[in-house]
Amino acid sequence: MTRIEQVPHRTIGDAGAVGQSIDRVDGPAKVAGRAEFTGDMHVASMAFGRVLRSPLARARIVDIDVRDAEAIAGVVAVVTAADLSDIDATFGHAIRDRPILADGQVRFMGEPVVAVAAETDEIAQRAVEAIRINYEPLDPVVDVEDAIADDAVAIHTDFYPPGFAHGLGELGERDGNICYTHRITDGDAHDALQSADIVVEGTYRFPAVYQYALEPHTVIADHTGAELTVWASCQHPFLVRAELASIFELALDKVRVIVPYLGGGFGSKSYTKMEPIAAVVSRKAGRPVRIANRVDEAMVTTRRHGMICEMRTGAAADGTLVGREVRMWLDTGAYADNGPRVTATAADAAPGPYRWDAVSVEANCVYTNTAPSGSYRAFGATHLQWIGESQIDRIGRQAGIDPLEMRRKNLHQRGDILRAGGTPLDGDLIGDIEKVATALDWGAERGPDRGVGLSVGVLAAGAHPVSSATIKLGPDGRATLLVGSTEMGQGTRTAMAQIASEVLTIPVSSIDVHGADTWFTPYDRSTGASRSTTVAGKAVERAAREVAAALRETGAELLGTDSEHVVLIDGAATHGDATIPFDEVVRHRFGFSGGEIIGSGEVRPTGGTGSYAEGPVFWEVCIGGVEIEVDRDTGEVRVVHSVGIADVGRAINPDLIRIQDEGGTMQGLGNALFEEMEFSADGLLRNDTLLDYRIPTTADIPDRFDTIIVENEDGPGPFGAKGCGEGILAAIPAAVVNALGSMGIEINRLPATPERVWRAMQSSAEGVQDG
Secondary structure (H helix, E strand, O other), X not given: OEEOOOOOOOOOOOOOOOOXXXXXXXXXXXXXXXXXXXXXXXXXXXXXXXXXXXXXXXXEEEEEEOHHHHOOOOEEEEEOHHHHOOOOOEEOOOEXXXXXXXXXXXXXXXXXXEEEEEOOHHHHHHXXXXXXXXXXXXXXXXXXXXXXXXXXXXXXXXXXXXXXXOOOOOOOOOEOOEEEEEEEEEOOHHHHHHOOOEEEEXXXXXXXXXXXXXXXXXXXXXXXXXXXXXXXXXXXXXXXHHHHHHXXXXXXXXXXXXXXXXXOOOOOOOOOOOHHHHHHHHHHHOOOEEEEOOHHHHHOXXXXXXEEEEEXXXXXXXXXXXXXXXXXXXXXXXXXXXXXXXXXXXXXXOOOOEOOOEEEEEEEEEEOOOOOOOOXXXXXXXXXXXXXXXXXXXXXXXXXXXXXXXXXHHEOOOOOEOOOOOOEOOOOHHHHHHHHHHXXXXXXXXXXXXXXXXXXXXXXXXXXXXXXXXXXXXXXXXXXXXXOOOOOOOOHHHHHHHHHHHHHOOOHHHEEEOOOEOOOOOOEOOOOOXXXXXXXXXXXXXXXXXXXXXXXXXXXXXXXXXXXXXXXXXXEEXXXXXXXXXXXXXXXXXXXXXXXXXXXXXXXXXXXXXXXXXXXXXXXXXXXXXXXEEOOOOOOEEEEXXXXXXXXXXXXXXXXXXXXXHHHHHXXXXXXXXXXOOEXXXXXXXXXXXXXXXXXXXXXXXXXXXXXXXXXXXXXXXXXXXXXXXXXXXXXXXXXXXXXXXXXXXXXXXXXXXXXXXXXXXXXXXXXXOO
C-alpha cells in the first residue's frame, strides 16, 4: 500500500506529468521484447570472447602456454599480460591497483589471467580449456582478521597512484593491507563514555553479499584503429570513457561508450569492470569482441564489502546519548575498486543522525585475497545502521525507555549539521519515524512469537553534483532529451521525460529519451548514490526552461506582446485567447519547416569541487520498520509487515517510488536474513550459483507492504525533489534486528539465519550473543 495524496493514474500523452504515476516510457519495448541490451547486440565481424580465470586465491604465475589454444581453428586472438607491455595495463578509479590481466601473480580466485576471442562462443570456450598455466601456490589471506594481523603477509607490495575519481582528497599511505583509513573525531569520545551511566558494546560481522542484477556484465569493444568504441552494461559511461582513455593513451573524443538498456545494476556495474579486457582482446584481434560474464564470473567481478565492526555507545540514565566509539574493517578484496568511498560512507553512517557530546570513528579499507568489493545500493549505511540502531534499542531497554521515545529524545532535527562543514539535515526524521510507528500500530499487544522494530538513519547522497542535459524541440513539436543517466530498471527515462514535460507542457509521449552515448550525450558524472533525479533531473529542468524561454521569446513575436506575458499551455504559446502551437513557433523562429530550439542545462559545484569530502548534495533518509514472526522451534524469521519512508521532497512519479521502495525492501530482507557469500579457507567462493546463493523469493514477500511518500518540496532537485530508492535497503536489516531484539533475541552477525537466531534464543546470557 502506498500512502500519499491521491493522484490519478495517467497514460502516456498527458501533459503536466510531475506527480503522476504515468506508464513507463520504456515499458512497451521491454514487454514486447524490443528493448536492446548489450547481450542482444551483434556488431559486424564481431568475435566472441572468453576469460580464463585463476583457480587459486594467491599464487605466482610460473608460465603460461597458449600454443594449443592459438592452434584451434576459429581462434582469432589470445591475450596475456605479456601482450600489454606497451600500455599502463592497470586501472582503478580510487587506487590504480588492478591489472587488466594478472601479471606475475594472482590475488583472488577468479582473477582474469588470459582472454581469448574466437569466431563462436563455443570455440572460445575450447580455447580457454586448452590453455595451460603453471602456478606456484601461496597461502592466501582470506579473513580481515588475518589481513590486519601484525605478521600478515602483504597482499600488495608495489606503490600504486591514486585513481582519477575517488573524490576523497588525500588517500594517505597504505598501512600493511589497509589501503585507506577514514576518521571522524568530534570531541573526546573516550571521556564521554567513561562518564556515561549506560554503556553498550559489541563486535559485529556483516557478510560479503552479491548485488545479483539479472544481467551479468556484458561488453562489446571495437579497438581496431585509432579509436575505441565500447557498448557496455555500465552505470557510469563517462567515467569508463575516462579510464579507457587513460589506459590506451587516447584523447577523450577518441573513446566512445554507448549504453543500451541495463538488466539491473544496484552498483555492480559502477565504474570500470570488464571493459578494459574486451578492449585489449579487440586490439589484438583487429575486430570487435564481445565478452559476457556468467553469473559465477560476475560474482567474482564485484560484490558488497564484508565487515567487522566494534562499537561502544554511551548514554545518561535518562536515555540521553553522550558518546560513541567505532572501529571497523571493511574487506575490499584483492583490489580497492570503490572501497575507499564505501569506507568513507560507512564512517559517515556510524554516528547515525543523533546528537552526541562526542564521537570517534575509524574506518579501514582492507585488502584480502578474495574477489574485489565495490558499490552496492546504500553502501556504508547498510553496513552500519543495523549496528548503531541495535545499540540505541539496547540502551533504551536498560533505561526503560521505548524505542520510539529514544529517537524522539535524541535525533537531529531539520537544519542541524550532521558533519562539520557538511550539508544541513533536510528532512524531518522524527516526523518520519512517527509515521512508521503509526503504520505498524506501535504499542499494540502482540503474541510471544511476534516482534516489531524501527530504524532511523541517513545516507550521504547525490555526491559529485556534475550533470548536463540537452533538449531539442523540432518543427513537429516533438522533443529529444539527451541526458547521461543510465536506465537500468529504476525508471530514469520516464522521470526525466516527466520533468521536461512539466516545463514544456507537452505530452511525455512527445519526448524521446535515449540511452547514453558519450559522443553525443552531455556529460553526467554517474548513475548512483540516488543522484539521477536530483542532479541530472535538475539539469533537465534547466535545459527545458531554456527551451521554454526561447518559445516565449518567439511566441511573443507572433502574439504581438512581450515574452513575459506569454504562457505555455498544452504544447502551445498563448496570450489571452490567442494560441499558437509549438510547431508553428519553431517554424516561425527559423523561417521554414526546419531548425531546432536547443536548450542546455547543467549542475555543477558551487563554492567547492563537488567531491565527497565536501559533503553530500542531500541526506537521503533510511527509515523503516517491520513486524516479524519467529518460529521458536527452528529460528526461522518471517517479515509479515514492512513500512518504508520515501522522503522525496516532491514525487516525480509515485508508482516508480513505490516500486523502488518495495524492491529495496526485498534486498534488505535478503541482506538481513539470507544472503552471504561463503569463502573457504583457501579463498574459494563456495556458493556461486542461484542454487547455492539464497536470495529472497516471492515466498518471502511480506504479507503487507506500506510505502509512505513524504513530500515537503525541500530537496535540491527539480521542483523540490530529492532522490530515493537506497535508504530503505539500509533501514530494513536494522529494523529486523531491532524486532528480534524486542523479543529478547540479540544478533551481532548477519544474515540472521535460522541457526543463528535459534542459537541466540537458546542462550540466556545478557547482551549480544556470539553468532
